[in-house]
Amino acid sequence: MAPPSPQAAPHPVLVVGAGPVGLAAALALRHHHIPVTVLEADPADRTRPGSRALFVHRDSLALLGTISPGLDKTLIDHGVIWPTRRTVYRDRDVFTRTYPAHTSAAGGLPPFTSLRQVETEKHLLRACQDAGVRFLWDAPVTGTEPGPESVRVFTADGTVHHARFVIAADGARSAVRHALGIPMSGTRSKAFHVVVDVAEDPTDPLPLERVFTYEHPALGGRSVMRVPFAGGFQLDLQCKDGDDPEQWATEEAARAWVARVVPPAYAERLLWVSRYHFLQVVADSFTDPTHRVMLVGEASHLFPPFGARGMNSGIADSVAAAEAVAQVLAGGERAAAVGAFAHARREAALFNSRAAGTALAHLRPRHRRTRLLQQFSARMAPLVPAWGEWLERAPYGPRTAPATAVHGRY
């Protein structure tokens, strides 16, 4: 570890990581007029990959519009709101619902907006720059040491930064969490999903609808979801236990199966191919014993993308963390304010994790009776729409907010 450098006055807060959650934390701190510096491992001109988290929920839009007035509208203007949700069982429609188009004239926020995460991050970064957030790029954090007066934060160039608080938004492999020795508990599915971004073909645009297809007949009974975003759509393929990634998750393999689910010309319009495992993992604590370091976003929890819980809950974490810091800087008791943040957001994460587990039990039924119930529901859906509605909702898990949620349903 680097030798300590002479101590300057500590930063009020350092944010580690300039992903969507770290950027939201920085904005939330500026909203409370707190000076903030973000330490980011990547260079300023980095290229971030893929669509990843598309869905910015209404609750997140409301939070972002509060901490950065106008940011909600910017994201809405740059995203799409698909009016139709559709569910297909094999080759039969079992649920379709189209909602009236949201107009800004009607007032209020739409239920969501859908844009690639890289676009969301671009707008968050611009808002941070406008709000006076300071960035140190190319500054990977290698360790943290909380002490009674401040936290020492080490970066790879040997600099030692001092801060009264650290908000760690440094993602799934969080160096801050590792340095604090906080374990993550949970499960990871063996089977994988493949995510593919496809650019829209303006000469043959697909209907603006989110479509979930159970047991797609052209994919050997694998389920697939299509989600529109501004300028294209994302396909999420649920592979079977034992599937070979070479046959499904390479770019060549993806071209082959994409041509079986959408018009074949779209197979030549792939932007990104990736795969992931279903994860339900939550940090054992969201703070350290001194209550000076707070974990937010994927540094503290990993959820599968179904249900759009990752980035949306990370934004809620960030706003709550900034509120805790503001309370303490205004004279509040640190252990109480940060402890309340850590408790409430960990409870929310556990709720999200359980909800993801419920979704997983539906998507990958362990019992034959669950699959039979799905088949029965598909047959009954034309007669009793509630069965079709169940098939539509179940892949995303329960939606009700946990009792302890402090900021919306995530």
Ligand SMILES: Cc1cc2nc3c(=O)[nH]c(=O)nc-3n(C[C@H](O)[C@H](O)[C@H](O)COP(=O)(O)OP(=O)(O)OC[C@H]3O[C@@H](n4cnc5c(N)ncnc54)[C@H](O)[C@@H]3O)c2cc1C
């Ligand atoms: C392949 C993939 C596909 C995904 N697909 C979806 C999807 O379809 N839908 C969905 O909702 N979500 C998806 N996600 C999840 C979504 O991307 C995350 O929820 C979101 O990025 C979490 O944001 P974050 O800011 O917590 O972490 P990140 O986005 O990981 O940001 C962490 C930041 O910290 C920086 N950093 C890391 N280590 C250090 C360090 N030591 N020092 C300083 N900086 C550091 C990183 O460079 C990065 O900028 C996907 C994720 C991946 C990886």
